[in-house]
Amino acid sequence: MGTATQPTIALEGGFAGAVPELAIPWQAAEPPAPRLLVLNAALAEEVGIDPSWLRGPEGVGLLTGTRLPDGATPVAQVYAGHQFGSYSPRLGDGRALLLGELRAPDGRLLDLHLKGSGRTPTARAGDGFAAAGPMLREHLVSEAMHALGIPTTRSLAVVATGGAVRRETTLPGAVLARIASSHLRVGSIQYASATGDRALLRRVVDHAIDRHHPDLVGTDAPALGLLQRVVAAQAALVAHWMLVGFVHGVMNTDNMTLSGETIDYGPCAFLDAFDTSTVYSSIDTGGRYAYGNQPGIAAWNLARLAEALLPVLDDDPHRALELAQAALDDFAPQHASAWRTGMLAKLGVRQDLDDPDAAALVGDLMGMLQETRADHTSCFRALTDAALGDDQRLRALLGASPGFDDWARRWTALGPDGSAMAAVNPVVIPRNHLVEEALAAATEGDLAPFERLLDAVTTPYVERPGFERYAAPAPEAFGAYRTFCGT
Ligand code: AMP
Numbered sequence: 001m002g003t004a005t006q007p008t009i010a011l012e013g014g015f016a017g018a019v020p021e022l023a024i025p026w027q028a029a030e031p032p033a034p035r036l037l038v039l040n041a042a043l044a045e046e047v048g049i050d051p052s053w054l055r056g057p058e059g060v061g062l063l064t065g066t067r068l069p070d071g072a073t074p075v076a077q078v079y080a081g082h083q084f085g086s087y088s089p090r091l092g093d094g095r096a097l098l099l100g101e102l103r104a105p106d107g108r109l110l111d112l113h114l115k116g117s118g119r120t121p122t123a124r125a126g127d128g129f130a131a132a133g134p135m136l137r138e139h140l141v142s143e144a145m146h147a148l149g150i151p152t153t154r155s156l157a158v159v160a161t162g163g164a165v166r167r168e169t170t171l172p173g174a175v176l177a178r179i180a181s182s183h184l185r186v187g188s189i190q191y192a193s194a195t196g197d198r199a200l201l202r203r204v205v206d207h208a209i210d211r212h213h214p215d216l217v218g219t220d221a222p223a224l225g226l227l228q229r230v231v232a233a234q235a236a237l238v239a240h241w242m243l244v245g246f247v248h249g250v251m252n253t254d255n256m257t258l259s260g261e262t263i264d265y266g267p268c269a270f271l272d273a274f275d276t277s278t279v280y281s282s283i284d285t286g287g288r289y290a291y292g293n294q295p296g297i298a299a300w301n302l303a304r305l306a307e308a309l310l311p312v313l314d315d316d317p318h319r320a321l322e323l324a325q326a327a328l329d330d331f332a333p334q335h336a337s338a339w340r341t342g343m344l345a346k347l348g349v350r351q352d353l354d355d356p357d358a359a360a361l362v363g364d365l366m367g368m369l370q371e372t373r374a375d376h377t378s379c380f381r382a383l384t385d386a387a388l389g390d391d392q393r394l395r396a397l398l399g400a401s402p403g404f405d406d407w408a409r410r411w412t413a414l415g416p417d418g419s420a421m422a423a424v425n426p427v428v429i430p431r432n433h434l435v436e437e438a439l440a441a442a443t444e445g446d447l448a449p450f451e452r453l454l455d456a457v458t459t460p461y462v463e464r465p466g467f468e469r470y471a472a473p474a475p476e477a478f479g480a481y482r483t484f485c486g487t
């Protein structure tokens with residue numbers, strides 16, 4: 001059990017104070033029988049909370065929002081958003097709460113946020129709760145993303161509520177405690193803009209700048225500066241996703257952060273077979289959020305951000321439009337450059353980004369992957385092995401492609417650095433069949449498979465004896481994978 005005292009945790013209410021129009025004061029529901037399922041002790045230390053205290057009753061009270069430090073002002077955030085392309089003027093934390101911001105020992109100001117903590121005034125038809133499986137899934141996948149070096153919200157803990165949640169079946173309920181550099185979204189700006197209150201929009205922009213880009217405070221065009229920074233952060237983020245084969249699945253504008261952290265692990269999944277048209281989400285029938293569409297959708301979402309910012313970009317509407325367009329035009333080259341840099345690193349070559357041979361090498365590899373539908377993660381690891389002298393696995397995966405021998409000759413001639421490749425091409429990603437297996441066991445009360453998978457995915461670059469099955473693609477029998485939003 002936890003130690004009796006934790007040096008006081010201060011939860012600031014910076015967001016609620018700065019933009020109360022986007023914050024509804026609210027309380028978490030009391031869970032009937034809370035029980036800690038998983039605690040991220042390393043993250044707890046990093047944010048300055050004693051993990052052993054968090055394991056005790058007071059800590060679990062913090063993690064479920066029911067025992068908060070004096071002065072805390074939990075709020076449900078209000079935002080708008082384009083969901084699958086159609087605009088909803090009023091969304092918000094239907095089952096989530098921002099408990100407040102905490103100051104980490106390293107000086108960062110971080111949101112402490114809950115998901116699954118009961119209905120709020122923006123719950124619409126939802127019950128306000130979350131099932132344990134999907135919350136454990138967010139824990140697992142967000143921690144895997146972090147270990148892969150990809151900006152993301154973090155999971156501090158998952159607590160079983162002891163209550164039942166009705167979905168297609170009755171499932172155990174849980175609350176996820178999440179840490180993020182903020183929960184400001186494209187949809188937060190859209191909401192403020194749609195009120196028509198320019199002063200409110202300015203305040204939201206200023207708050208975002210305070211949180212993420214304090215160097216822009218006092219500059220001539222802070223809103224434009226913010227737009228440019230969000231464009232750059234998202235261009236880099238989506239390039240990261242593409243390089244590891246991550247499919248977010250629900251890139252609505254309310255699920256795109258201003259910080260550039262990946263958020264909202266609902267229907268996400270990782271590619272097995274490489275195919276740009278891959279869609280996992282059962283509700284994404286048109287393939288809007290397919291793997292290969294993600295850069296284009298990010299650009300579309302950023303255009304919605306730019307539109308929402310128009311009133312504060314410049315007093316002259318024509319000038320505002322020009323500035324917005326110029327900022328948006330940066331997305332494609334920035335994304336392409338981040339992606340190409342990452343891809344050349346995955347291939348272990350140090351060619352110039354504009355080198356046509358390097359560009360052809362990358363393009364031809366993508367063509368072979370698409371044609372063979374080879375396992376994405378295994379292919380890059382097999383390339384790593386090949387650069388280290390053993391091309392057996394690579395030949396087994398891509399050898400059937402007519403262009404392979406020529407491609408391999410051109411690549412080898414560039415002298416790929418196998419040990420550099422081993423540091424950027426993961427051995428382990430959260431494989432869909434293993435995630436499902438672990439969550440099914442956890443839902444039945446057995447957390448051992450989840451813990452072992454978490455261990456595997458949070459050390460993604462290491463080949464470890466005994467962990468071979470975590471590196472292997474799904475067996476044929478697993479079939480086509482489907483994910484669900486209504487979690
Ligand atoms: P998502 O696409 O998962 O980010 O969810 C879209 C919106 O629906 C968010 O504003 C959520 O807070 C809300 N929501 C999702 N599930 C529930 C639920 N079970 N109860 C209340 N609100 C929910």
Ligand code: MG
Nearest residue numbers: 254255263264
């Ligand atoms: Mg969301």
